[in-house]
Amino acid sequence: QKSLLGELLHILSTDSEGFPRRAVMQVFTQWLRDSHADVVGDTEQFVAGVLQVAGQDLDWEVRAQGLELALVFLEQMLGPPRSHCPYAVTPPVAAPAGPLTQALQSLCRVRLFEFAFRALFDCDRPVAQKSCDLLLLLRAKTASSSSLQEPRSSPDVASVEAALQRWRAGDQAQPLGDLEPEVVLAVLRSMDLEGLRGALAESSDHVEKSPQSLLQDMLATVGILGENEADC
Incomplete structure (x- = not known):
């Protein structure tokens, strides 16, 4: 079984065809969902x-499946969403500070946030939409936690926000590095994820035809569309 995992990781890393890599991601996601320790x-x-x-991976479906795997892991750590309807009004439920902190630290260790933030500025709309939904779920799950408040003016928060602005402009060479839960939550609270989700939903562009136009919509939504526009 260990060798099977290694073989599938090898396919995911090296296979030149998209279909086998997508199939491997589906297997990995199911393994995680079924808790095949x-x-x-x-x-x-x-x-x-x-x-x-x-x-x-250059295949957007592989990246989107990566977000599905990330969502499964997030729900295992924090619990599933209370409603599948994005417009349902549900009162916030406070999570115990200890378990919540431990869960968020686990998400930080696997670099789930860096993966999701990169996907948020993906040129392919389905990937960006899926990332936006994941981050909105995470923000909703942690909204009532007063024990994990990081000052908006914190140097660590400012550093991550500056890095994300460079990512939005197309320069994703610099990784975010090790993140603390308080910093991640402060950044999430400062982002207009609802506005971005609305822009993605209303866009009439098909990503296969015009990824650059979609990226311009996304950058304009977060208010940093300027002279240095990114090429996808």
């Missing part, structure tokens, strides 16, 4: 490794 082994190590490879 005998195959996966160390769950954090497994998730971190898969996200690292999927995030570099």
